[in-house]
Amino acid sequence: MMRIGLIGTNNTHGHQLAGFINGWRPDVPIPSRWVHGPLPQFYLWAKTLRELEETGRVPAPDARVTRLWSEDPATEGALIARACEVERLVDSPEEATRDVDAVLLLTDDPNSHVDLAVPVLKAGLPMFIDKPLAPTDDAAREMAEVASASGTPWFSGSAFRFSPSLLAFRDRVTAEIGVPTAVYVQCPGWIERYGIHALEIMNVLVGHWVSEVAGAALPGRSSASLLLEGGETVLLETMSTAFDPPAQAIVWGAHGSLHWESRDVYRSIFSMTTAFLDMARSGVAPVPEAESLELARLANVLAEAASAKA
Structure with missing residues (x-):
């Protein structure tokens, strides 16, 4: 079983990707509100999730989010850990990268990405880095150079x-x-x-x-x-x-x-999640590094x- 570490729940991707990989317990309600206010679009994600469960595409057959770090452990972190049956809700981003085979960096603060991503890429763990990739071109290139030196596949961008x-x-x-x-x-x-x-x-x-x-x-x-x-x-x-x-x-x-x-935003996010898992299995990134860097530069x-x- 491939073990995934997930860092960050301060956007809805933490809920969505953990749910697509691990599934979401039917006895745990999917929220209609988020920390920032009402989020009726969670209903559309829930609909997609249940359809994928019914067709056997969720949960992933050979992967699980086993470690989770949340900016809001008492609320969002606890909810995701319970609903998705994540083994460990950890106290730091670094702990989420231990004893795992790949990492999802989902915090949407680009200023934190270099510090969080570089140790993971040095360790050779395949990685998805959520948008925005980095606040500057130099920061983005620093992560790419570390990944290139260690031969680690990674990608960033939009679903x-x-x-x-x-x-x-x-x-x-x-x-x-x-x-x-x-x-x-x-x-x-x-x-x-x-x-x-x-x-x-x-x-x-x-x-x-x-x-x-x-x-x-x-x-x-x-x-x-x-x-x-x-x-x-x-x-x-x-x-x-x-x-x-x-x-x-x-x-x-x-x-x-x-x-x-x-009209298929959540199918797109599921496809992106699948691409991440395929990368973790194969060691081949779904997006060329130069393309990720150029799109981040343009952003x-x-x-x-x-x-x-x-």
Whole structure:
């Protein structure tokens, strides 16, 4: 049985990934509130979780979260440990990395990631690092260099990369309208934390090698115009709402345009969880290191451009 250490429950990914790997006890209610307030979208995650349980895809057959560190051990940590039957709720992030085979770093404070990730990567434990990857390009490269020196697979980014509906939409674009020439992407959330979502959607559709970026910010939203090296133009927009409207994209090609709207967020997160477990088994990262670094760099560029125009 592959043992997973999980660090951080200060966003909903701790609940979701632990539940997808270990399952969630049916006698423990899935919360409708989170530490920051009501979260009705937990219902949608619960629906996906139960559907996956019914089809035998949850819990994972050969892996378990066995150690968990939470910023809020008395509430969130205790709930996840009980619901997902995690063996040990530990007192420090370091303890969550002992006697395990791979690590999920889910705390969403990028300023903590270097200190938390470097010892794990040096030890050779496959690792997923949640967004934002790092506050600076130098910090991101430091983690990558440690991983490269130890031969440790890792990746970071958004679950939208693994969205079944987005991947199917990309195929539809190719078949129906040809090579994309322009893309519009809109995502909920703040660009400093959620800009990576818009970038990952862009990456699936047209790639990520950008030659020019211009940003703008208005109350409640941020936007960025990008010119890709292939000549494609992209407009990315984030709106400071928690979940609505859902992420969406419009793609223009030689033969018209097509629209996509995300309705499978939790299937996407399950697919990302599966990719992490596959990496831990095989030692092969699902995302090239250079791609993770470039997307993280672009996320920082978007945040800086938006703040400069605010």
